[in-house]
Amino acid sequence: MAKPDLRGPAVSVLMIVVPLALVLVAAAIAAYVWSVRRGQFDDLTTPAIRAIQDDEGTTKPED
């Protein structure tokens, strides 16, 4: 049985996929730059601590 030549059609997909990937990279970079400029990376310690603790209200019923 002859081996089917898969190389030609398989690789030509790259002509579409690679530019698509580049567009995605550009979008990711844009999102990242936006988030840095909004200050989301300014303080990395406190929000992490706050997230664990913030469940309850200020007051707790006295016993």
Place this chain on the structure above:
Amino acid sequence: MTPTELLAPPVPACAHCGLPVPEGTGADETGPRFCCTGCAAVWDILHGHGLDRYYDLPERRLAPVQASGRSYDEFDHPSFHALYVRPAAGGLLETELYLEGVHCASCVWLVERAPLVIPGVARAELEVGRALARVAWDPAATSLAAIARFLDGLGYRAHPFRGARMEALRKAEDRAMLVRIGVAGALAANVMTVAIALYAGWLDGMEPAYFNYFRWISLLLTTPALLWPGRVFFQGALGALRARTLHMDVPIAVALAAGYTRGAINTVTGTGPIYFDGVAALIFLLLVGRFLQQRAQRAATNATELLHGLSPATARVVDGSAIREVPTEALIPGMLVEIRAGDTVPADGVVVEGRSELDLALLTGESRPKVASPGDRVFAGTVNLAAALRVEVEQSGEASRLGRLLRQVEAGAGRRAPVVQAADRLAGRFVAVVLLLALVTFAYWWPRDPGRAVDHAIALLIVTCPCALALATPLAITVAIGRAARTGVLIKGGDALEVLARPGTLYLDKTGTLTEGRTRLVAWEGADEIRPLILALERHSTHPVAAGFLAAWPDLPVVDAADVRQTLGGGLEGWAEGRHVVVGSPAYVAERTTEPVARRAAADLALTPVLIAVDERIVARAGFGDPIRAEAGDVVRRLRERGWRLRLLSGDDPDVVRAVASRLGFEDGSWIGAATPEAKLAEIERAAGEGPVVMVGDGVNDAAAMARASVGVAVRGGAEASLAVADVYLTRPGIDALDDLVAGAERTLRVIRRNIGFSLAYNVAGAALAMTGVINPLIAAVMMPASSLTVVLASWRSRTFGGRP
């Protein structure tokens, strides 16, 4: 007897901070017990507002609370508002406060939650890394002073944050750096992915059309990486050339430019190697190394301005019969200011009216309060303990002794940096060698084959690019600093570790460093029955001795005293339970008794003696002192074993210093007493001429010396804002961590040497391969990330700090 009574009672723990409660306090009480009144006050606040959940948090502050009791009135002054407060949405006001004593997760909870119980406080947010609290409040319902007093009651002393403008600059710089790293990283990752396809195709066979397609994609991705994040290297190289120096940036810029240009030409012509994967990875890795280094260095330089929070923001000026508040900056020589009890002295001057005692500990390190009466000079930054004083201003602001001291601190901080210079010299030599080798390679291959001459020179530049070398030191230091922080040692600068790794001379401050820094009752000779009588009188006083008595016996029955009179610098007399009680200095008591007062023994010289007479007869004597920390002896011994030369440098009375020195085994000549801040600085200057000097201290009086020393180490419990100048800050109470610090520094330096050794070995091998022309783009592409990765792993796996829990 019930069975439970047979068991030894467990050591009771303070309900707030968890430290053991001092012996003899409320032994048969049930309910919460406390180590000090500060902790009790905080527990009351939290409990009263239903904030008990604080005690369930896994990480809490483990130190007694010391509220300063300041009024913070100046926080409501219009001039304060003009400087620091800005309006926020909804008619609110907003400001940033720098809080002393913030260092853990529970602080976030407490600072963000507790102030909200004050009506009118809209928001409280804490940035834990820099101890900055952003508060927003409704000026109609509450005042900033009330908020500050509340935070002070919780043990967080508030200072205005004066660096808002610097802060904005720094933030912008940080964000720009993060953008560069992120963009460079994303582009490098994609160029590498494409490179893998190219190498696979190169080994396996690939149609030329796709081969060229991928090369063009690489060019497309590398161009923005070079022009956007990579621009900093060209700017740095240009700057270095203009200043006629050789800088790491020079070979980096040459390699990037040469690699990119050659790669672009080869892409267009469709022949020869492209260097895009190397160029993109270089930009990314070098930016990461630079970012780590910058962060470690900057923490060391940012904080001098916090020191300015030490002098009060306003002063009360006596103007005829009226008293008005003016900003401290507006004080001019000749003005008359009133300083009430509890106030911080705003300017240097001479007392013209009143008699009081001043706490000079902040400025000079003296542990005993000093009497101030008309004609005496007082200094800005000291605290008035007892009664109102009127002072004629002689020097204020920058010209005051505190101001001059702060300038010396800044100058000292700016003058040091031998380690950094050594690193720069190494880099300069490295750069020269690399450029020379590239020239030699080019010259050698040019007559044989001009095309290969260019390729080999570029391969050499790329392969020897100091990628791993640039990462070797900052990574090891960053990892060590992170580990150290988890064990309670905050290290601000990497060079501190390099100095601490080799034994040198280490100066220790006494008050607050080797000792606890608080006046305590350490000797008592007399009957127990008279204790309540003493307390009855001392409750009427704010003197440290009174606080010492009250802290020593907090749970005795309360007895009322009548007719209590206080003589400053002397003592108290009054009536309690129908008996005439006198408590005070030997001279003061002698005047009021018929009995002769015995001379004190030489061994007691280090203590402040207090005599107690009841009905004209001396019945008891007490000694007050500043006890040596329990762990001090052990730490001193271990440091000596490591080869450090230890010296004691104190502003306290020589008698007191001598007693501490002999207890800790300091020989005569290795300790200095009665040293002013200026004398401390001079001593450190002298010693710095002979070798690396470490200064361990806790106060403003040590600040100039700490800044001038090769490394300044600050101990917890001092004026934290003033310790901003220190390179290392021990957040655990006591000096136990000092030994961990030195041991960790030794291990860190070993890791750095290993990293540098490895990356140099890699560079030598790479250079040899490139010069002989053996290297091809694939080998270069594998070698470069491999060397960096090894350095990263070696740093990460290193055990530098945290051998003990």
